[in-house]
Amino acid sequence: MSTRVVEGKNIVRDYHVGGGLFRGARTVHAVKGVSFSVDKGKTLAIVGESGCGKSTLARIITLIDPATSGELFIDGNKVDIARDGLSKEMRRKVQIVFQNPYGSLNPRQKIGDVLGEPLLINTDKPAEERRDLAMKMLKKVGLGPEHYNRYPHMFSGGQRQRIAIARALMLNPSLLVLDEPVSALDLSVQAQVLNLLADLQDEFQLTYVFISHDLSVVRYIADDVMVMYFGEAVEYGPRDEVFADPKHSYTKTLFAATPRADVSSIKARLAKKKAA
Structure with a gap:
């Protein structure tokens, strides 16, 4: 029997915008009654164009922002950070990896300190144990002990994103x-990071909520897909079903407007060009 890790029921997020000289105050409905669930070891990809509400929903799931209404459950427990605050235990369970590997790491901290900081804040582990755990996590993400005392500017974008992933895993979430974890990386590096995420998911039975606008990435990594449009979930289902037979007109338009980037199509184009 599968274990449900995260579930949202009718999640709503509104923002109240103050008025100006020629415009009165108004309410922006960023997320409009979205429901979803993800089981242990599975990946839900949330896709849509900029401004569709996917990153706002990500901030709610990550417990950064509260929902205006609706219910959020983590490991079967209802979470309301506006009412109850955020416990260390819940902070441990949910972690986030941001889009920008250059801005998400403190440039003044050595990598060992970057990885050890979550343990320092949220646990009572001694310094030696924090160091050992950081060393082990560096190895898990394809780096080595020689990187422990280096600074972020000494790494490539792909390596920095590996470090960001390692930091997110230090509390065993x-x-x-x-949130768009590979969109700032070169295509070849994207593939390496996606493969790393797949390997880590298998090893640790991680559950992912993957925010993206890149459908080729979503097709590779997702188990289920949710398409958002102006704050609403207009399509939701298993990956293969959504890609093979999209129901909503926006999903069809989105798929039709996205160039295919899979290996077979690239090889076919190269062969056609060579034959011409």
Whole structure:
């Protein structure tokens, strides 16, 4: 029997915008009654164009912002950070990896300190144990002990994102929210990071909520897909079903407007060009 790690029921997020000289105050409905669930070891990809509400929903799932209404459950427990605050235990369970690997790491901290900081803040582990755990996590993400005392500017974008992933895993979370984690990387590096995420998911039975606008990435990594449009979930289902037979007109338009970037199509184009 599968274990449900995260579930949202009718999640709503409104922002109240103050008025100006020629415009009165108004309410922006960023997320409009979205429901979803993700089981242990699975990946839900949330896709849509800029401004569709996917990153706002990610901030709610990651417990950065509260929902205006609706219910959020993590490991079966209802979470309301506006009312109850955020406990260390819940902070441990949910971690996030941001889009920008250059801005998400403190440039003044050595990598060992970057990885050890979550343990320093949220646990009572001694310094030697924090160091050992950081060393082990560096190895898990494809780096080595020689990187422990280096600074972020000494790494490539792909290596920095590996470090960001390692930091997110230091507290042994059950849920990892990945907000456009490969969109700032070169294509070849994207593939390496996606393969790393897949390997880590298999090893630690991680649950992912993967935010993206790149459908080729979504097709590779997702188990289920949710398409958002102006704050609403207009399509939701298993990956293969959504890609093979999209129901909503926006999903069809989105898929039709996205160039195919899979290996077979690239090889076919190269062969056609060579034959011409």
